[in-house]
Amino acid sequence: MNRIYNFSAGPSMLPLPVLEKAAAELVCYGESGMSVMEMSHRSPDYEAIIQDAEAMLRRLMNIPDNYKVLFLQGGASTQFAAVPMNLIKRTGKADYAVSGQFSGKAFKEAQKLGYDVKCIATTKEDNFDHVPTITKDMIRPDAAYLHICFNNTIYGTKYPEIPDTGDVPLVADLSSCIISEPVDVSRFGVIYAGAQKNMAPAGLTLVIVREDLLDYAEEKIPTMLEWKTMAENGSMYNTPPCYTIYMAKLVYEWILSIGGLDVMKEMNVKKAALLYDYLDSQDYYIAPVKKESRSMMNVTFVTGDADLDKKFASEAGKAGLKNLKGHRSVGGMRASIYNAMPYEGVEALVAFMKDFAAKNPKN
Amino acid sequence: MNRIYNFSAGPSMLPLPVLEKAAAELVCYGESGMSVMEMSHRSPDYEAIIQDAEAMLRRLMNIPDNYKVLFLQGGASTQFAAVPMNLIKRTGKADYAVSGQFSGKAFKEAQKLGYDVKCIATTKEDNFDHVPTITKDMIRPDAAYLHICFNNTIYGTKYPEIPDTGDVPLVADLSSCIISEPVDVSRFGVIYAGAQKNMAPAGLTLVIVREDLLDYAEEKIPTMLEWKTMAENGSMYNTPPCYTIYMAKLVYEWILSIGGLDVMKEMNVKKAALLYDYLDSQDYYIAPVKKESRSMMNVTFVTGDADLDKKFASEAGKAGLKNLKGHRSVGGMRASIYNAMPYEGVEALVAFMKDFAAKNPKN
Numbered sequence: 001m002n003r004i005y006n007f008s009a010g011p012s013m014l015p016l017p018v019l020e021k022a023a024a025e026l027v028c029y030g031e032s033g034m035s036v037m038e039m040s041h042r043s044p045d046y047e048a049i050i051q052d053a054e055a056m057l058r059r060l061m062n063i064p065d066n067y068k069v070l071f072l073q074g075g076a077s078t079q080f081a082a083v084p085m086n087l088i089k090r091t092g093k094a095d096y097a098v099s100g101q102f103s104g105k106a107f108k109e110a111q112k113l114g115y116d117v118k119c120i121a122t123t124k125e126d127n128f129d130h131v132p133t134i135t136k137d138m139i140r141p142d143a144a145y146l147h148i149c150f151n152n153t154i155y156g157t158k159y160p161e162i163p164d165t166g167d168v169p170l171v172a173d174l175s176s177c178i179i180s181e182p183v184d185v186s187r188f189g190v191i192y193a194g195a196q197k198n199m200a201p202a203g204l205t206l207v208i209v210r211e212d213l214l215d216y217a218e219e220k221i222p223t224m225l226e227w228k229t230m231a232e233n234g235s236m237y238n239t240p241p242c243y244t245i246y247m248a249k250l251v252y253e254w255i256l257s258i259g260g261l262d263v264m265k266e267m268n269v270k271k272a273a274l275l276y277d278y279l280d281s282q283d284y285y286i287a288p289v290k291k292e293s294r295s296m297m298n299v300t301f302v303t304g305d306a307d308l309d310k311k312f313a314s315e316a317g318k319a320g321l322k323n324l325k326g327h328r329s330v331g332g333m334r335a336s337i338y339n340a341m342p343y344e345g346v347e348a349l350v351a352f353m354k355d356f357a358a359k360n361p362k363n
Numbered sequence: 364m365n366r367i368y369n370f371s372a373g374p375s376m377l378p379l380p381v382l383e384k385a386a387a388e389l390v391c392y393g394e395s396g397m398s399v400m401e402m403s404h405r406s407p408d409y410e411a412i413i414q415d416a417e418a419m420l421r422r423l424m425n426i427p428d429n430y431k432v433l434f435l436q437g438g439a440s441t442q443f444a445a446v447p448m449n450l451i452k453r454t455g456k457a458d459y460a461v462s463g464q465f466s467g468k469a470f471k472e473a474q475k476l477g478y479d480v481k482c483i484a485t486t487k488e489d490n491f492d493h494v495p496t497i498t499k500d501m502i503r504p505d506a507a508y509l510h511i512c513f514n515n516t517i518y519g520t521k522y523p524e525i526p527d528t529g530d531v532p533l534v535a536d537l538s539s540c541i542i543s544e545p546v547d548v549s550r551f552g553v554i555y556a557g558a559q560k561n562m563a564p565a566g567l568t569l570v571i572v573r574e575d576l577l578d579y580a581e582e583k584i585p586t587m588l589e590w591k592t593m594a595e596n597g598s599m600y601n602t603p604p605c606y607t608i609y610m611a612k613l614v615y616e617w618i619l620s621i622g623g624l625d626v627m628k629e630m631n632v633k634k635a636a637l638l639y640d641y642l643d644s645q646d647y648y649i650a651p652v653k654k655e656s657r658s659m660m661n662v663t664f665v666t667g668d669a670d671l672d673k674k675f676a677s678e679a680g681k682a683g684l685k686n687l688k689g690h691r692s693v694g695g696m697r698a699s700i701y702n703a704m705p706y707e708g709v710e711a712l713v714a715f716m717k718d719f720a721a722k723n724p725k726n
């Protein structure tokens with residue numbers, strides 16, 4: 001068993017103690033006589049698991065009492081449709097900021113569904129090398145919400161601050177930065193996130209929604225997309241993705257055990273600094289993202305030579321540093337250094353980068 | 364580690380060799396250096412897994428080439444909306460047979476979404492103690508499809524034969540009987556099933572759809588509910604529930620290893636016969652379902668005394684026979700004896716039933 005450093009953007013690394021615990025209790029969970037995978041979602045054993053998961057997440061993120069926590073399926077992509085379907089009736093129109101591929105998809109989905117939506121800001125013309133600056137006056141005061149993607153996995157950018165949207169609820173996709181650092185939940189109307197980057201295996205979608213926003217769903221919304229139905233049924237309107245929720249619980253437990261999100265942030269800041277400081281100290285690799293928009297989770301860089309980029313990803317893979325190839329739509333390299341990536345993984349990456357640069361001089 | 368017999372209706376037992384294999388390779392899969400849970404869904408290692416899963420299922424169910432196999436999220440409940448949204452444009456109206464709670468929910472969801480749907484048959488007035496007889500002349504010739512639930516988990520009923528729907532495509536929820544016996548896929552337009560009863564942990568939904576039915580989706584269907592989008596992207600329009608698909612693959616592999624669905628059916632017939640033969644041989648317990656509608660997977664029975672029923676479920680649980688309580692909406696007892704329930708489990712149940720009857724005479 002030779003574990004490698006996996007820089008995948010998602011699904012991605014999980015903490016080794018979490019995997020080991022899951023393996024140890026996979027066949028038989030505690031005194032239950034069965035696997036968590038086999039438990040009725042209505043059984044006391046399982047109810048304890050999902051309740052613990054929610055309680056731990058609330059503690060971890062300091063989620064205010066007037067927010068519901070939903071454990072859903074379908075990925076952030078399903079929320080691209082669910083967001084307007086659940087909120088549009090608030091005022092009839094909604095605003096979007098487009099800072100990369102996924103926020104673009106969210107905007108297009110709302111358009112496809114026929115809603116009155118407006119893109120109020122985008123950095124597309126700059127190839128998304130930074131996030132747009134959003135000020136209150138840019139947002140339509142009668143927008144049902146402003147939608148943003150807080151951390152852009154593909155481009156490696158992140159909003160340096162939570163935009164001030166005034167009275168307009170802020171709806172944010174946090175898929176690739178959730179529980180990487182403390183965040184003031186009360187600044188958001190809705191937070192959603194696919195679990196497969198920083199929280200659990202793929203197949204779980206987290207929605208955190210302010211209670212007063214549960215009353216604006218379309219009549220013709222598919223029941224399974226309606227947050228209110230899910231909230232009223234404690235995420236158990238139908239069978240939830242039970243095992244993946246259990247895995248999320250183990251991850252929350254692990255973060256709490258090391259000191260919560262303050263400590264997690266400290267560790268993530270240190271890892272990201274190691275990599276960005278190296279990038280800033282040399283000129284073999286170029287970090288395309290503007291400094292104020294840099295993501296702490298996804299670090300993108302290029303050599304400036306597509307063939308060298310390819311060689312880099314391939315040789316890094318052979319050296320046990322996997323999945324460093326950038327997203328197929330942008331090329332170059334991307335190191336996703338989520339919570340579960342150890343500091344040693346980033347050290348190994350920087351050492352490899354130095355070695356590669358020395359051995360592969362540019363013309 | 365003391366595994367018990369788990370008669371849960373879903374999530375439910377998984378084959379022990381499958382759980383043991385999953386546990387053994389949970390932390391590190393083969394030479395990959397990572398868990399399957401951590402693999403990028405775009406990586407060669409994972410692509411091999413999902414392709415194997417589909418190939419094995421095709422072999423197991425003998426799925427014709429003109430059917431697409433989709434690995435989705437959201438449960439059968441999401442398909443209650445997806446079915447009309449994907450098919451209604453074929454003719455503009457659709458027919459439903461209501462044989463229990465889930466087929467009733469499917470019908471109501473289509474109504475809620477505003478479609479022209481008709482219930483052509485129901486056995487509600489008989490408390491769903493049998494399935495309706497469906498003949499071709501009952502179906503509107505211009506229906507986009509006829510929807511049925513093939514096996515009714517809650518009531519313990521099943522259609523004895525696939526209804527002949529003529530030229531109208533048959534759409535069937537097979538959640539609680541999929542891969543329990545061979546079935547002629549070519550008789551269906553669409554088969555769908557939540558995985559958590561006979562196939563995998565919760566969080567995976569299987570859709571098998573005839574290719575010519577992929578062109579009738581509504582314009583305003585959420586992209587994630589559109590079968591065609593999923594088919595064109597090999598179930599990877601977004602990140603699929605990777606680990607649950609891997610678990611399904613292990614289950615398919617296990618069934619193939621013991622001889623495929625013919626052998627599986629033989630085993631299931633034998634298990635169900637043991638229980639039904641006992642029920643028919645005595646008069647302490649009553650099996651409410653009419654013989655020709657009996658399910659091979661979910662066996663319901665009552666003592667006729669609610670207090671005794673309660674005592675039965677409670678004492679059985681203490682004896683290591685768990686989750687025998689009937690669905691909260693119907694009461695009594697239900698033994699779900701899916702593929703993974705060993706013959707010995709049903710033997711133990713029958714022995715317990717005899718013992719309980721002897722010790723608890725009715726007044």
